[in-house]
Amino acid sequence: DTGVSQDPRHKITKRGQNVTFRCDPISEHNRLYWYRQTLGQGPEFLTYFQNEAQLEKSRLLSDRFSAERPKGSFSTLEIQRTEQGDSAMYLCASSLVSRAGEQYFGPGTRLTVT
Amino acid sequence: QKEVEQNSGPLSVPEGAIASLNCTYSDRVSQSFFWYRQYSGKSPELIMSIYSNGDKEDGRFTAQLNKASQYVSLLIRDSQPSDSATYLCAVNPNAGKSTFGDGTTLTVKP
Numbered sequence: 001d002t003g004v005s006q007d008p009r010h011k012i013t014k015r016g017q018n019v020t021f022r023c024d025p026i027s028e029h030n031r032l033y034w035y036r037q038t039l040g041q042g043p044e045f046l047t048y049f050q051n052e053a054q055l056e057k058s059r060l061l062s063d064r065f066s067a068e069r070p071k072g073s074f075s076t077l078e079i080q081r082t083e084q085g086d087s088a089m090y091l092c093a094s095s096l097v098s099r100a101g102e103q104y105f106g107p108g109t110r111l112t113v114t
Numbered sequence: 115q116k117e118v119e120q121n122s123g124p125l126s127v128p129e130g131a132i133a134s135l136n137c138t139y140s141d142r143v144s145q146s147f148f149w150y151r152q153y154s155g156k157s158p159e160l161i162m163s164i165y166s167n168g169d170k171e172d173g174r175f176t177a178q179l180n181k182a183s184q185y186v187s188l189l190i191r192d193s194q195p196s197d198s199a200t201y202l203c204a205v206n207p208n209a210g211k212s213t214f215g216d217g218t219t220l221t222v223k224p
Binding site for chain 1: 146160
């Protein structure tokens with residue numbers, strides 16, 4: 001069991017650029033979650049998938065954010081026209097449907113928007 | 115009011131002592147509760163889950179749940195310096211997304 005992996009681990013971009021992050025979940029997990037975390041805060045929910053279906057997206061999430069999980073395996077999170085406020089750690093987690101709260105996190109992608 | 119509330123700390127205990135971490139939640143229908151440990155610069159790591167009222171023990175960790183009081187706690191016995199981390203409480207009300215508190219930072223002093 002290789003765990004959840006995320007790529008890249010770090011991303012520095014200029015304001016206004018688009019960025020895309022990738023997450024590979026634990027292979028037998030059919031749930032995949034994206035969270036965002038800033039210093040001193042807990043992870044903030046962004047969206048989650050069950051297989052390839054996106055079941056929920058945070059109401060707070062700007063339409064600049066989009067996520068896909070086209071074949072029910074890996075997922076991508078894209079941020080268009082990045083802003084400095086997007087600077088954060090982007091965390092991916094996966095779980096079994098039957099144990100939805102028992103989520104296993106990847107190492108995260110740290111985004112810095114300059 | 116935040117959905118999941120934790121004292122931010124920092125909580126400092128001497129090595130060998132019991133550390134007590136507390137969490138309250140607002141959604142009465144919540145059924146599943148979790149504790150994660152997060153070391154500085156790392157991602158959260160699941161350490162305990164609890165679904166029923168009462169206590170659940172796993173090694174040096176004990177989770178306690180009181181649904182009537184909407185309260186969940188984590189006790190760490192025989193605290194070690196390696197337990198120094200931020201502890202996140204999470205609630206998963208509908209078997210979907212989890213809602214996290216902002217964490218309590220624990221320091222165990224040798």
